[in-house]
Amino acid sequence: MSASSIKYFLKSLNDRAKKETDKGIGVCFNAFIVSDNRSQKLLEKEPIENLNRKINNLVKTETPEIVKVDLFNDSGQWLDGNVCDLRPKIEAPPSPSFQGLGEAEINAMVERRFDEKRREYEFVEMREIVKELSDENDELKARIEELETQNNDMQDDLEKKKQFRYYAGMLGDILESIGIRKEKLSKPIAELMGIDEKEVQKQLPEKSDQSGIVEEQPVTHPRGSAPISSEDQKRTEVISLISQFLYSVDNQLLGELFTIFSEIESNRGLAAEILEYIEKKKDFAS
Structure with missing residues (x-):
């Protein structure tokens, strides 16, 4: 050439x-x-x-x-x-018969064919590797999304707990500002306010409402039951009058009344003693 x-x-x-x-x-x-x-x-x-x-x-x-x-x-x-x-x-005269290929041409053809087979094998092998890597990548993406969702949920829960404790602390400050002492609070609100249990001087009776402040549960009657008696009506009227009175007093007096009610709740006999004291004071004044 x-x-x-x-x-x-x-x-x-x-x-x-x-x-x-x-x-x-x-x-x-x-x-x-x-x-x-x-x-x-x-x-x-x-x-x-x-x-x-x-x-x-x-x-x-x-x-x-x-x-x-x-x-x-x-x-x-x-x-x-x-x-x-x-x-x-x-240049040779055309020969009517086919003379065949030489050794060099055959070797070149064999080597080319061998290269083609090798490329085909490498292609199939690489395609399997790519498929495996793609599957692993999809699994990792799903795991990352799951962890991100869990992390977001945990952050939301933590933020809610922080806000709840913040407002509970504000509630404690408000109660203290009107004269209600920390030791008069029941355990759930005391824990939210960060009050150590050792600070509580006496244990209040356990209530089912878990509201954080001891209060009397109103008496309700299921629909369709018999009408309330006259005694119950009087009781309701007395409770209503007490409630109206409490709304009319200032914060200082409201805190003092709450302290008195808390003491009476712990010791029901104190109510009679307080009434007796009031009668003696009235007699002394007259």
Whole structure:
């Protein structure tokens, strides 16, 4: 093959390599020569920038009959290849019979077929790896979303607890401002206000409402039951009068009354003693 054929051979290889280098992918090449029906690898994993210089020097020094070049990317994956036949062309009269292929052509065909099979195997293997990595990535994404949801829920719960404790502390300050002492509060509100249990001087009777302040439960009658008796009506009226009176007093007196009610709740006998004291004071005043 003439020098112009070598030039075209190298140009086709450089054009193919440029498609990869334009994408930022490195390219290298291997070179084989065939002389006297013997194949020999002389260059391996050479940078594509050295292609023209290396092949031209190889042709000058080795004078091969055939030059074969294969292109690979940085990962070792085969990209393309080409064969340049440098043997002089001898014109021979056409022969009626087929003479067959020489050993060099057969070797080149076998090697090309082997390369195709190898690329096919590498492609299938890489496709399986990509599928496994994709499945793992989907599992990690689902786990991250689950953890983010749990984290958001925990932050919401923490914020609610902080707000609840804040308003409970405000409630405690309000009660103290009207004269209600901390030791008069039942356990649930005391805990929210940060009052240590050792500060409580006496244990109040356990209530089912868990409201935080001891109060008398109103008597309710289910719908459809018998009408309340006159005694119950009087009791309701008395409770209503007491409630109206409590709304009319100032905060200081309200706190003192609450303290008296708390003491009576702890010791019901104190009510009679307080009444007796009031009667004696009235008699003394008269």
